Amino acid sequence: MSQPQSRGPQLARFAALLADETRASFCLALLDGRAWTAGELARLAGVAPSTTSEHLSRLVEGGLLAEERQGRHRYVRLAGPQIAQLIEDLSGHAAPPPAPRTLGAASAGAAMARARTCYDHLAGRLGTAITDALLERGLLQGATGFSLTDAGLVWFRDLGVDLSSARRGRRPMARSCLDWTERRPHLAGVAGAALCRHALDAGWCVRIGSQRALRVSEDGQRALRDLLGVRVADLRDL
Amino acid sequence: MSQPQSRGPQLARFAALLADETRASFCLALLDGRAWTAGELARLAGVAPSTTSEHLSRLVEGGLLAEERQGRHRYVRLAGPQIAQLIEDLSGHAAPPPAPRTLGAASAGAAMARARTCYDHLAGRLGTAITDALLERGLLQGATGFSLTDAGLVWFRDLGVDLSSARRGRRPMARSCLDWTERRPHLAGVAGAALCRHALDAGWCVRIGSQRALRVSEDGQRALRDLLGVRVADLRDL
DNA sequence: CGATCGTTTCGGCCGGGGCCGAAGTGTCCG
DNA sequence: CGGACACTTCGGCCCCGGCCGAAACGATCG
Known part of the structure; x- marks a missing residue:
């Protein structure tokens, strides 16, 4: 004993x-x-x-x-990334945040909920919308845990993102991260990080001020619509 | 700001x-x-x-x-299960445990390292060995995050375990759980839980006392060898 | 019913640790 | 070199919270 x-x-x-x-x-x-x-x-x-x-x-x-x-x-x-994941996980299990007190805080919160980075990948409604689109188009499969499909690998390659070289280390290619505003999973892992980096590099998204919140550019709106059928206008506040 | x-x-x-x-x-x-x-x-x-x-x-x-x-x-x-996962994750990131002080504690620790349950799935060297075997035989694929292959679903069905009915709730079918003795991933999620339950129900494993440690029965050794090529004798202490 | 047992509530003790300001160290710049 | 700046170390204050024992509570069993 x-x-x-x-x-x-x-x-x-x-x-x-x-x-x-x-x-x-x-x-x-x-x-x-x-x-x-x-x-x-x-x-x-x-x-x-x-x-x-x-x-x-x-x-x-x-x-x-x-x-x-x-x-x-x-x-x-x-x-x-493991530490970031851990903190996000814990945060996701913690009690929901109190309602914002000031107008400024409320609007900043709304911007974060719309689109933001979560360590090195995309989150907020933008992140979950993109994840949903990837799933719907068969680029990502989620029935048995997130993983990229062959079509998904091709899709990334066509985007100009080489994922095969990213096989260094033990970080999983695709993993789900629980979003604390949406309470829904979105794409994280190597693929999630690569997509986010590409979105910033290609000017699809720009950071709002020095915060984690993002704004989707005209270019980005076009790219997301053409490549994934995601309509950014639908991500406006509820 | x-x-x-x-x-x-x-x-x-x-x-x-x-x-x-x-x-x-x-x-x-x-x-x-x-x-x-x-x-x-x-x-x-x-x-x-x-x-x-x-x-x-x-x-x-x-x-x-x-x-x-x-x-x-x-x-x-x-x-x-999410809570169990969270605690295992945290535990995995915490500092390694101090060396055991007494002979009894050391042998109990060795038994745990050999084979044990981790909430509702198998862990220890047994858990990682089974996971390795599933990967090697193409029943589980891990390149882009754990997920069961079609062959894996068939394998479970042949075992008499119906996973398709387990699609209630949001729990992922397969996910990796970091083992704190092995520091390596092993199979968790719905599939991991089903496999553990089957191993206990079928008498492959029996609990040692009231602890989480497990002993693999003769039947279990035979089944693991025939079904997965896992040789339990190799799991003895290093 | 009374006895027993598992659990809960309350009061009080005490230590750990988060906080600050003051003083010290190392770096950068004119 | 001397002053400004970013950070660190130290001493001391204070409060949060984990701990126990005593007493209360409720279920179970003679």
Whole structure:
């Protein structure tokens, strides 16, 4: 009747990293996939630089963040896609967010719900619409878990995106990520990241300000309609 | 530059549920997929019944556990496969467990590493070996995320397991679960659960005591060899 | 009914840890 | 070089929350 797994303490200490409001807000901000400086995060969370410094050290040591020192700046980013996935998953299981209090916050929230990045892939109504279209056209199959079909690989190649070279590492080609506004799955993994990168590179989408929210350009609307039959106009607020 | 996501507090409060050593040990114990009484968990963790009661209430309210009252007993179990998945994921990212201190703990740990259940599917070296065999024989494909092939569906049907009826709900047919002893993926999802259930029902595996560890029977060794080419003898301790 | 047992509620103790400001370190720039 | 800046370290404050024991509650069983 012994306790083979003394894993309780390990799990608790790991979860504790995210169990603080300030640290959680750091991680959510870093979900945009970029590297932030300590000072930016401090201002974001409204705490003293000294406090931020200690939090970041804990997160780095715990394996959630990776850091890069440049001169007098300390840049941090999420340690990898698995970490981003984990945080999104947890966030998806947490209680739904409270209703926004100000008009500005509400409209910013609406923009996020329409189209945004989720670490390195597309999310929001745009992300789920694209995923639905890929499924409908047989480019992605979802009956037994997301995976790209042969037609899907061809579709990506025609787009100018070479996925075969992306077989480095253990990251799955396609995986589903639960969207916390839609509560529905959308495409993540290598293919999701490649699609998002292409959408930004090709000018289909542009970032709104410095936020994660996206605006779909004229070009993008045309491309999405022609390639996938997605009509961006339908993504307007409900 | 407002903060559209006031999701930090939500995430922190959710993570806090697992950030306590006692609650974490409860959840890890419940990973065996069964329902435990409050008293059993109290004894397991070595805390007073009153303490346990409060912890369980918080876990239930937070959506991690489901409870069922029967007479003077309070049974709790994980709220669902998604929760089990989440806890396994977190556990997989946490620091590796310390080396066991006693001989008994070491041998129990070895048994767990050899073959065990992970919520409702098979894990340990047995789980990864079966997954490898399914991949090798083209019954499961993993290049673009786990999914069952047509041949795989037939294989399950020949086994007497009807997966097509299991299309209720949103649970994926096949998904990968990271093993925390092997640090390698193994088959989870509906198919993984069905296979585990079949292995137990058909007497391929029997539980060792009341633990999650499994022993493979003579019948099971024969079946695994004939059906998948898995040689259980190779799973002995390194 | 009374005894017992599993669980819950409450009050109180105590430690961990998040917070800040002040002082220190290293970097960049004029 | 000297000042500005980004970050870190340290000391101290304070509160949150995990813990227990005592007592209450409700189900079960003689």
